[in-house]
Amino acid sequence: MDKMLTFKEKRYIESLMKSSRNIDPLMWPNWGGWVAFMLGGAVIVYSCFLTVSNLSAESIRLVLMPGILTGMVLLVGGYWIQYMSRKAESDKVLVGILQKLLD
DSSP states (O other): OOOOOOHHHHHHHHHHHHHHHHOOGGGSOTTHHHHHHHHHHHHHHHHHHHHHHTOSHHHIIIIIHHHHHHHHHHHHHHHHHHHHHHHHHHHHHHHHHHHHHHO
16 A cells, blocks of 8 residues: 555645535535426426417417526526535545545
């Protein structure tokens, strides 16, 4: 276990430790992504129901398309929130392990 780290590895570990001090895994609550998922789904379903109740080319263009686009943005945003929360938490764990190994 006396293997030395390369310069590139040391620089990566140092940058990871510096950035982990700025990252707070509780930046987003666990339910934050799920709220965005539910809102996105609700917007899509609601815009579909509004369009079906008054089906015309104008309602499709003015209600359905913007509603689906807004819902998709919310769905992608919810996924991004969950991804960043998981990544921040795993980075914190990795930095904790590296600090224990290097000390």
